[in-house]
Amino acid sequence: MGRNAIIFHGTGGSPDNCWYRWLAGRLATRGYAVEVPHHPGINVEPISTFLPKVLGSHTFDEDTVLVGHSGGAALLLALLEHLDVTVAQAILVAGYCTPPNAEEEPVLQPSYGWAAIREHVRDIYFVNSRTDPYGCDDRQGRAMFERLGGTQIVRDDGHFGDYDQPFERFDLLDRLIP
Known part of the structure; x- marks a missing residue:
């Protein structure tokens, strides 16, 4: 089928936020078929009803790369747990x-099948910032890394893009995806 990538925006976001389109363009030049879907239900609709919609909206196979930012990264945990294939790579930013x-987080499941998540992704990265203003910080990345292995990368880059933090490019992600 060829390499494909899906980039999931965060809570209240859209495909046009921060670095999503830039990364999509970089991957497309390397031969990826790239989707940057708009899922306004991310972290608004309960994961129990939202996840089946996302699973039904995309095709996943052994050449798929998943990138999620913030609420979109939290979505990847549920997505990976419930896939019926093993994808090539997942990067949770x-x-x-x-x-x-203290905010409501409907994107989170009450618990996770960590073994199933591990089984459904060959290569997983956790990119978190010690200076994240929302608490999506290096401690969160460490909690996932300790359960799933993979690679944890810790930066001091805020939320990696936000309404008050322009983040037009994300060279690190471009380097992490082969």
Whole structure:
């Protein structure tokens, strides 16, 4: 089928936020078929009803690369747990597996099948920032890394893009995806 990538935006976001289109363009020049879907239900609709919609909206196979930012990264945990294939790579940027702050987090499942998640991804990265203003920080990345292995990368880059943090490019992600 060829290499494909799906980039999931965060809570309240859209495909036009921060570095998503830039990364999509970089991957497309390397031969990836790239999707940057708009899923306004991310972290709004309960994961139990939202996840089946996402699973039904995309095709996943052994050549798929998944990238998620913030709420989109939290979504990847549920997605990976419930896939019926093993994808090539997942990169969770500013991801989290427990509530990072006092806000409601409908994207989170009450618990995770960590073994199933591990089984459904060959290569997983957690990219978190010690200076994340929402609590999607290096401690969250460490919690996921300790359960799943992979690679944890810790930066001091805020939320890696936000309404008050322009983040037009993300060279690290471009280097992490072969």
